[in-house]
Amino acid sequence: MASVPAEEPASNDFEANKSRPSQSGKCDLFTGEWVPDPSGPVYTNKSCFQIEGHQNCMKNxxxxxxYLYWRWxxxxxxxxxxxxxxxxxxxxNKSWAFIGDxxxxxxxxxxxxxxxxxxxxxxxxHDEEYxxxxxxxxxxxxxxxxxxxxxxxxxxxxxDMNGVSSSEIQLHLDELDKKWTDQYRSFDYAIIAGGKWFLKTAIYHESNVVTGCHYxxxxxxxxxxxxxxxxxxxxxxLNFITSSGHNTLAFLRTTTPxxxxxGEWFSGGTCNRKVPFKEDGVNMTDVDTIMRNIELEEFEKAAALGPEKRVVLKLLDTTRLSLLRPDGHPGPYRQFQPFAADKKAKVQNDCLHWCLPGPIDSWNDLVMEMIVNGGIYQ
Known part of the structure; x- marks a missing residue:
């Protein structure tokens, strides 16, 4: 049996509320708090067969x-x-694509x-590496x-699949990955995101010339x-999207903290917290702040061009609400029964991806809300 937080939410009847705005008429979907929700997730690791092993925290x-009993x-x-x-x-008769890492x-x-x-x-x-x-x-x-x-x-x-590198990444800063651009015009909706891979060591190329690097x-x-x-x-x-001539409804999802x-993932870092942070209880790292500021700035410039080019571009700003959920990661349970043989075993933790079910399910609540009550489905 799953444990339920001691506090009770103000109202358990989330369906009845149907995104009812406050008296001020303003609703900021991306600012708020995590509240206890005794009803729990709508699926379990036994009812869904699509959960990858690394995210199947309960089975592991x-x-x-x-951590299952909170709602945004x-x-x-x-x-x-x-x-x-x-x-x-x-x-x-529609098609969706999730494009990123x-x-x-x-x-x-x-x-x-x-x-x-x-x-x-x-x-x-599926591709060769799934x-x-x-x-x-x-x-x-x-x-x-x-x-x-x-x-x-x-x-x-x-x-390799374990993150072990044999050479520096060669990054071409003036050329998009055809893996997604060649398919883009076949999608009705797309959620696009980047971020964390840019922190890796990389050599930068522009106009077929090495112009610099990172680390x-x-x-x-x-x-x-x-x-x-x-x-x-x-x-x-964003220039590709606004100039594509295709009316894909595109979301830019912000960076994931x-x-x-x-420590870090490679140096013994852990994530053992059991409850969400309060809104004022944590600050973003400098790296996440830099990334999100870039996303907001570039999105704003691209969104201004959207209407004249008949392109719908939306910001899915999940960074801050995700920052408040240190309890929702697999941690050591990215692998099956990590402490079965040794209760004090030192194992690699995953403090970036999310358990399923888990906090990431709320991202889809937000997407649904933006499409349906935002009136942007097509």
């Missing part, structure tokens, strides 16, 4: 379950739960799990894709910084 032996409560209005039946009805894959698994309450998806494609996939919901002729492109731009990556001591190259490359990449991505403490 995570002993606590309090935006300031100024209530946020209804995602309605899978209505979503699939709206998306009949493994967090995008984490996000699409959450959506698959929620939709599986109505219809099971059929996997119709990083990019396509699913079909046959009854609704609805197609859902995830495209693994961690930089969104062209990159030569020399890294490459001993290479005798100019340190341009990850922020330089990330801004260039986002400008390229991690919650490593006492």
């Amino acid at each position: 032996g995570r002993p606590d379950s309090g 409560s935006p300031r100024g209005c209530s946020l209804p739960r995602f309605r899978p039946k209505k979503f699939l009805h709206l998306m009949r 493994s967090i995008s894959r984490n996000h699409v698994q959450s959506l698959l799990c929620i939709l599986s309450q109505v219809e099971q998806a059929v996997e119709t494609y 990083r990019s996939k396509i699913w079909l919901f046959p009854t609704h002729n609805f197609t859902l894709s995830v495209i693994w492109t961690p930089f969104l731009i062209k990159a030569d990556i020399f890294e 490459c001591p001993g290479k005798n190259l100019t340190e341009l910084g990850f922020d330089y490359a990330y801004r260039k990449a986002l400008q390229l991505v 991690d919650h490593f403490e006492n």
Whole structure:
């Protein structure tokens, strides 16, 4: 049995509220707090077959379950739960794509799990490493894709599935990754995100010339910084979207904060917290602040061009609400029963991705709200 937080939310009837705005009429979906929710998630790791092993925290032996009993409560209005039946009805004969790194894959698994309450998806494609996939919901002729492109731009990556690199990444700052751009015009909706991979060591190329790097001591190259490359990449991505001539409804999702403490993923960092932070209880790291500021600045410039080019561009600003959930990561339970043989074993923690079910499910509540009550479905 799962434990329930001691406090009670102001109202448990989230469905009845239907995103009712406050008397001021203002609703900021991305500012608010996490409130206790005894009803828990709409699916479990036993009812959904799409959860990857690394995110299947309950199956892997995570002993606590309090992290499952919170819901995001935006300031100024209530946020209804995602309605899978209505979503699939709206998306009949449509196609969605989640474009980005493994967090995008984490996000699409959450959506698959929620939709599986109505219809099971059929996997119709996967690449060699199972990083990019396509699913079909046959009854609704609805197609859902995830495209693994961690930089969104062209990159030569020399890294295995465990993150061990044999050479520096070669990043082409003036060329998009065709893996997603070649398919873009076939999508009705897309959620695009980047971020954390730009922190890795990389050599930067522009106009087929090496112009600098990020974190490459001993290479005798100019340190341009990850922020330089990330801004260039986002400008390229957003310019492509606004100039595509295709009316894909595109969301730019902001950077995902991690919650490593006492080290990083490679140096013994952990995430053992059991409850969310209060809104004033934590600050973003400098890196996340820089990334999110770049995202907001470049989005604002691109969104201003959207109407004249008949493109709908929306910001899915999940950074701050995700920052408040240090309890929602797999931690050591990214692997099966990590302490079965030795209760004091030192194991690598995952404090970046999210348990399923978990806080990432609320991202889909937000997407549903923006589409349905925002009146932007097409």
